[in-house]
Amino acid sequence: MARISKKEKYLSTSLSDIWNMLSDVEQKQLLDNARIIHFKTSEMIYFEDDNPEDLMCLLEGKVKIFKSGIGGRSQIIRMIRPVQYFGYRAYFAREQYVTSASAFEACTVCMIPIKIIEDLFRGNGALALHFIHLLSSDLGVADQRVVSLTQKHVRGRLAESLISLKESYGLEEDGATINIYLTREDLANLSNMTTSNAIRTLSTFVNERIVAIDGRKIKIIDEDRLRNISRIG
Amino acid sequence: MARISKKEKYLSTSLSDIWNMLSDVEQKQLLDNARIIHFKTSEMIYFEDDNPEDLMCLLEGKVKIFKSGIGGRSQIIRMIRPVQYFGYRAYFAREQYVTSASAFEACTVCMIPIKIIEDLFRGNGALALHFIHLLSSDLGVADQRVVSLTQKHVRGRLAESLISLKESYGLEEDGATINIYLTREDLANLSNMTTSNAIRTLSTFVNERIVAIDGRKIKIIDEDRLRNISRIG
DNA sequence: ATAAAACTATGTTTTAAAACACAAAAGTAT
DNA sequence: ATACTTTTGTGTTTTAAAACATAGTTTTAT
Numbered sequence: 001m002a003r004i005s006k007k008e009k010y011l012s013t014s015l016s017d018i019w020n021m022l023s024d025v026e027q028k029q030l031l032d033n034a035r036i037i038h039f040k041t042s043e044m045i046y047f048e049d050d051n052p053e054d055l056m057c058l059l060e061g062k063v064k065i066f067k068s069g070i071g072g073r074s075q076i077i078r079m080i081r082p083v084q085y086f087g088y089r090a091y092f093a094r095e096q097y098v099t100s101a102s103a104f105e106a107c108t109v110c111m112i113p114i115k116i117i118e119d120l121f122r123g124n125g126a127l128a129l130h131f132i133h134l135l136s137s138d139l140g141v142a143d144q145r146v147v148s149l150t151q152k153h154v155r156g157r158l159a160e161s162l163i164s165l166k167e168s169y170g171l172e173e174d175g176a177t178i179n180i181y182l183t184r185e186d187l188a189n190l191s192n193m194t195t196s197n198a199i200r201t202l203s204t205f206v207n208e209r210i211v212a213i214d215g216r217k218i219k220i221i222d223e224d225r226l227r228n229i230s231r232i233g
Numbered sequence: 234m235a236r237i238s239k240k241e242k243y244l245s246t247s248l249s250d251i252w253n254m255l256s257d258v259e260q261k262q263l264l265d266n267a268r269i270i271h272f273k274t275s276e277m278i279y280f281e282d283d284n285p286e287d288l289m290c291l292l293e294g295k296v297k298i299f300k301s302g303i304g305g306r307s308q309i310i311r312m313i314r315p316v317q318y319f320g321y322r323a324y325f326a327r328e329q330y331v332t333s334a335s336a337f338e339a340c341t342v343c344m345i346p347i348k349i350i351e352d353l354f355r356g357n358g359a360l361a362l363h364f365i366h367l368l369s370s371d372l373g374v375a376d377q378r379v380v381s382l383t384q385k386h387v388r389g390r391l392a393e394s395l396i397s398l399k400e401s402y403g404l405e406e407d408g409a410t411i412n413i414y415l416t417r418e419d420l421a422n423l424s425n426m427t428t429s430n431a432i433r434t435l436s437t438f439v440n441e442r443i444v445a446i447d448g449r450k451i452k453i454i455d456e457d458r459l460r461n462i463s464r465i466g
Numbered sequence: 467a468t469a470a471a472a473c474t475a476t477g478t479t480t481t482a483a484a485a486c487a488c489a490a491a492a493g494t495a496t
Numbered sequence: 497a498t499a500c501t502t503t504t505g506t507g508t509t510t511t512a513a514a515a516c517a518t519a520g521t522t523t524t525a526t
Contacts (some may be wrong), residue, residue, distance in 0.1 A: 073384060089373060093372075098377060121358050127358075128354060132361060133327070135369060140326045144331060145306050146378055146382060147302040148367050150302075150382050151303040151425075193483080196386050197484080233304075416473065428473085429515085430514080436475075448522080471522105472524080476519090478517080479517095485508100490505075494500080495498100495501090
């Protein structure tokens with residue numbers, strides 16, 4: 001009986017969602033080809049226009065997927081949390097990356113050559129179905145986002161971003177502070193507004209006792225009201 | 234040897250992209266469960282909040298997928314042309330529909346119970362991969378759209394919509410008129426603007442000899458300029 | 467064929483958000 | 497510690513697009 005390596009133990013736990021769908025042979029194939037890579041805060045993971053070559057899975061840390069738009073103005077498309085897959089869409093669309101990805105904080109990423117994954121899909125419909133599920137969910141979020149970002153006012157968009165950050169990364173031990181450390185500029189790029197507007201609107205939320213801020217840490221005081229602001233736009 | 238039915242002939246041609254990926258047994262399963270349904274102009278095909286039950290494939294006509302947003306303001310999310318699949322995303326995301334679909338003109342739609350398709354995926358990775366490709370492409374378009382619709386000005390958004398309509402539905406025999414008949418309101422809902430702004434901006438395009446209009450028919454006079462307006466936003 | 471409804475067109479007013487400007491504070495590097 | 501850069505905060509001005517108003521035209525339904 002083969003000795004179970006440290007890597008195998010680590011990956012089989014980290015990637016348990018797909019690991020359990022694989023046969024022994026498939027597991028070995030994954031294991032032999034997977035690399036574990038670390039990124040420092042604000043380090044780039046991939047660039048717009050690069051060729052996609054790996055399926056990535058965020059094991060630790062936080063990643064932002066963003067696009068640079070008109071006049072270099074950046075729009076955060078989605079935030080990745082552990083354990084989520086990313087970086088594979090472009091390959092399956094037969095495109096180059098249309099987004100960039102960077103580490104929001106120190107990250108551990110598992111990278112698997114995307115061709116390996118494609119081959120696994122071909123022989124393993126259940127595995128493919130899992131990614132159909134992931135893509136379908138992302139597409140639903142994207143469709144919803146088009147409406148939110150175009151139709152809601154700044155207050156509604158900022159409120160929605162704060163709630164979505166809370167849902168993604170959770171709260172700290174105090175049960176109120178959103179567990180992410182980001183600049184007002186990032187908050188603006190997530191919410192489709194200028195940095196000044198993010199700063200100003202966040203300030204009014206503070207005055208209205210909806211949130212409290214301590215530097216970049218944001219504490220949600222009145223989530224119901226925040227949700228309502230997000231809902232009515 | 235079994236007689237080849239009219240339906241089989243029709244579907245094997247219409248759905249040739251996936252038909253050729255299927256075994257005899259799978260083809261029969263598809264055939265036995267597929268229904269051909271007709272819709273009249275502006276008839277609803279499915280509604281937001283409905284349960285998704287079928288994979289749909291548009292065989293003839295034009296379909297719009299739209300969301301009703303803040304204050305009932307409608308946003309067209311994408312336009313479907315023959316032969317494209319739609320209506321399956323929500324099922325694979327395990328959600329209800331977050332969009333509605335309606336016939337833009339008289340349509341023929343092939344409907345296949347989505348559970349049948351899911352089963353086919355499980356046993357046929359190549360088929361699943363085909364839909365991974367479709368979803369990946371749609372997600373890329375959605376990501377791009379978030380930036381276009383939020384960052385471009387009305388002129389840029391309208392120009393982009395006109396070009397995308399041309400790419401989707403092509404031109405009439407004159408080699409200039411976009412092959413779709415839609416109201417200014419639909420054009421506005423596609424481009425994230427008010428109806429007045431769509432009317433006004435289209436008028437200025439006419440004055441600038443970029444397009445010509447004859448009622449709802451739009452003729453592209455200067456595509457280069459239109460593309461440039463779309464590009465610079 | 468006619469009336470009703472929906473759509474197109476254009477002018478005017480209002481408004482939300484961007485752009486700009488500057489100062490203070492907080493990080494970062496040397 | 498010091499200078500330098502980035503980020504935050506607020507006030508002011510400008511502007512693009514929405515909102516509103518009204519009339520003419522086309523489409524649709526009876």
